[in-house]
Amino acid sequence: MVDALYIFKIILYICLSGFLIALIVFFFKLTDLIKSVKAVLADNKKDIDRSIGEVPQILDNVTGITNKADRLIGDVSPDVRNITNNVSNTLSHVESVSSNVSNTVDYVAESVTDTATNIKYGFLNSTDYVGSARDIINFVKSLAKR
Numbered sequence: 791m792v793d794a795l796y797i798f799k800i801i802l803y804i805c806l807s808g809f810l811i812a813l814i815v816f817f818f819k820l821t822d823l824i825k826s827v828k829a830v831l832a833d834n835k836k837d838i839d840r841s842i843g844e845v846p847q848i849l850d851n852v853t854g855i856t857n858k859a860d861r862l863i864g865d866v867s868p869d870v871r872n873i874t875n876n877v878s879n880t881l882s883h884v885e886s887v888s889s890n891v892s893n894t895v896d897y898v899a900e901s902v903t904d905t906a907t908n909i910k911y912g913f914l915n916s917t918d919y920v921g922s923a924r925d926i927i928n929f930v931k932s933l934a935k936r
Contacts, residue, residue, distance in 0.1 A: 831838070
């Protein structure tokens with residue numbers, strides 16, 4: 791008779807065999823991958839060596855560019871501050887000038903209004919003077935006729 795332990799051992803051997811086959815396939819594929827990587831490295835060895843040789847020169851160029859940028863920023867910073875101050879001062883002057891213009895316009899408007907009012911009342915007064923003069927002349931005429 792076949793007992794459960796014997797069946798379990800057979801299933802375990804089958805699983806172990808499957809695992810070993812999968813492991814062997816994995817190692818063959820890994821070997822193929824490593825061969826492909828070696829072939830790519832061998833084909834590009836000159837380019838890789840040249841690129842690695844140029845890295846120090848590239849780093850020197852980057853350092854030089856960084857230093858020049860730092861100097862330029864240091865040289866430009868005072869100019870930017872001066873420009874900012876000049877713009878601020880200009881805006882302050884523009885605000886002052888616009889305030890002066892506004893005050894002048896208000897003053898001119900008041901002066902024109904006062905002048906118009908004075909002309910109006912002056913005209914009415916001159917009309918009153920003419921009327922009064924006519925009344926006086928009529929009064930004098932009436933006295934002369936008597």
